[in-house]
Amino acid sequence: MPNKNWWKEILKQNGISFTKIRETIINILQNTESHLSAKEIYIIAHKKNKSIGLTSVYRTLDILTKLGLLHKFEFGDGEARYELDEKVNNKSHHHHLVCVRCNKIIDYTDFVKDETDFINKSEKGLSKIYNFDIKGHMIRFYGFCEKCRDK
Amino acid sequence: MPNKNWWKEILKQNGISFTKIRETIINILQNTESHLSAKEIYIIAHKKNKSIGLTSVYRTLDILTKLGLLHKFEFGDGEARYELDEKVNNKSHHHHLVCVRCNKIIDYTDFVKDETDFINKSEKGLSKIYNFDIKGHMIRFYGFCEKCRDK
DNA sequence: ATAAAATTGAAAATGATTTTCATTTTCAAT
């Protein structure tokens, strides 16, 4: 993460205007630990600035996603959820543990070494076998969280 | 896979009626190599039997998914896609390679040994660390397929 | 054969996301 305003520079480089609304949304994404949906982001943004509409939230999320600064996930609860890129947000490489009952999502950073070895080997092999230009991967575990496992 | 009619027995065991419509949908799932969406299944089913409606397709897919016989995936193209369980359909354990440009999905079965080692270790560790009762995992690679990589 | 329970299709409802369009804001060039 260059500095707090890394994104202003990137928007400019891509010919995208800097606006109060986009600043608000990016700040929300930078300051959350959860996996917010567009509507959840809208609710927070709208409290800070009554003039922000849901449409602009969707549009900003799309722009950031297309620039690769943001990642869009579907965890199975019907709405897309977003996370700033690890590099952009200065976070460790992680994946998710998803509770199929309450939809709780845990970010985990364990077993990165094993993961890296496995992913590198698979990626290299699959690229060759299927002539695929691999850009990213996803690993996810599903099950019952602490609170839901006994119910 | 017990035999061709494995599912009749399972439905009965779960108090679910056996109907022509369900038979048609299950046959379609058994005979496809692709990752069909509800609408695609409906189109095929409807050709075979004009009285089948889209609603019943959704309902049957839900039932099979809840019984664990079918798996529901979201690959990012806006509609859920379905695959019969590997055991049920006598297929090898596999994961997916997804083209982010044309949405092509490749099932791959390579590096299973490495995967099993990595997944087992992670699953055991994560279960303990997060007190999670892990039931399944997903591994997926995103990138550009053979046809899209040069465009 | 029969009646209660389960299933069905069509149409309506839902809910997330996208599009439209008239208005407002941004930004580069003055």
Added chain:
DNA sequence: ATTGAAAATGAAAATCATTTTCAATTTTAT
């Protein structure tokens, strides 16, 4: 600082996958 074209905006309408409702039909246990 001013300005005007281009980009961004909110509200409302449109879209589209999925779910619900409900009256009619089919299945199943008897």
